Amino acid sequence: MTSHSRYSYYEILELDSTAAHSEITMAFDRAKATYSGDNPAIYTVFSEEEARELLKLIEEAYSVLGNKTLRALYDQKLFGSNASLDDLSYESLLAASRLQSLDNHVGNATIPLQNQEKVLDLIKATKEWSGAKLKEMRELKGLTLDRLHQITKINPYYIHAIEEMNTQNLPAKVFIRGYVLQISKTLGLEGGSVANSYLSLLGDRTPLARKA
């Protein structure tokens, strides 16, 4: 660790902690122009290597301060009473923000304790994701149809149809794929594979397939 990594992100970008977002962006642009490439301003003061190191810090500082969520978290820690230096590392901030974004996804509905194992079992056991399985998952996670609609913004009519695999009420295939992707992500499943298996199951039941 170099001495500079102990400075706050505000000090690195030479900003006040009350700086507006536009000021942060401007300071970053200037700092980036100063310490990258062959800017004559660093001539005889900083070596190339030092400039690169500074630039790394500057970019890290901007990736936090330039992001509203991360900045709010950082401010909380920086000006909080019991902030330690480890708490202020970039990694810990990212982890904290991920936790926060998960919270946002599932809202206040935490998974009931007794269901946690069942959730894992269901993920393990399921090879093909049908509408029924998605519904089971949703119920295990304690989400109502309405809540899922609030999070994903998908019309509950369609969520219902997806769970029932009711081809009569479903929209075109590209939309179905998008919806299933979103629903499965919200449920903490791997979106891509779930959507694929769902669509292949559905493929047999589409009106066209039935006619053929």
Add this chain to the structure above:
Amino acid sequence: MIKQPEDAKNVIPMRRGLNLRPQVWTVASGKGGVGKTFITSSFGITLAKLGHSVLLLDLDFTGANLHTALGLKPSHLSIRQFFEGEKKISECIVPTQIPHLSYVQGIWDSWSPIALASEQIYKIVEEVHQLKYDYVIIDVGPGATLENLILFQMADEKVLITTPEPTSIEKSYRFIEYYLCTTLKEGSDTEAYSHLIQNLREYRQRLLNEPFSIKEFVKRNEGISQRAYAKLVEKPPRLVVNGVRTQTAKTLGHSMRSVCHKFYDLDIHYLGGIDFDNAVWQSAKSREPVLLSQPFTPLAGQFLSMCKHLIDPTDLRAVV
């Protein structure tokens, strides 16, 4: 009469017509040939046009040529008479063709060089403070020499000129370094000072394992003179980038400010850039100040906005 708000009276210094001492600006540079004399004369002309009484003082001991920048022939009356004890500075003043603008001729008949003592420089400062002018602008010689530094330190506005070339930038940093260290040394305990310099050096070489700031150091260590530190932060040096031809050169001042902050823990203020203009050397050839022959160019606008900022930074104005 328009009634002024109470605090506005305190902010705007009423200099004209009152018996206050003149504001002294010193124009210095790390390297020669970056345009000190041109900028000194242009500041003078701009301030005189704004109606202030201005005295330009040529203290370039390596060869004075402020008169040439003003388009004048060298005068017999020069600062040499002051150094030889014959005259006071107030008796060496020569008027110019520009209303409100006078100057003191530097030493140009340099067949017998003058041995300078710093006491003489302090005496200049003392006399300058008694002159009845709004502004006194001092044009010093190039480089970080002791007499230049004294004149730079005592000025109300310290203007440092650089060009976008690496040679000039490098020497500007050396000048700033010299200014920083010499100022802090004044009135400080020798041991505390060497401790500070060692800390500063380690910090620059990134050997120091904790955040370093001169401010914190001064707070923690009794040995460093508070007054010396106050001098450093009270009026940060102003940086002017002369001969700007590219967009990158225009932002150079911001970059140098940031480097000074990160490396020396010293704040400087970027006053602005001055465009490269062929009219400058052309008018030097014809011995007429460019601001008189071409008064409505972007160049003149740049000098105007810089001067207005230095006169009163709180004064709101349209962007020129």
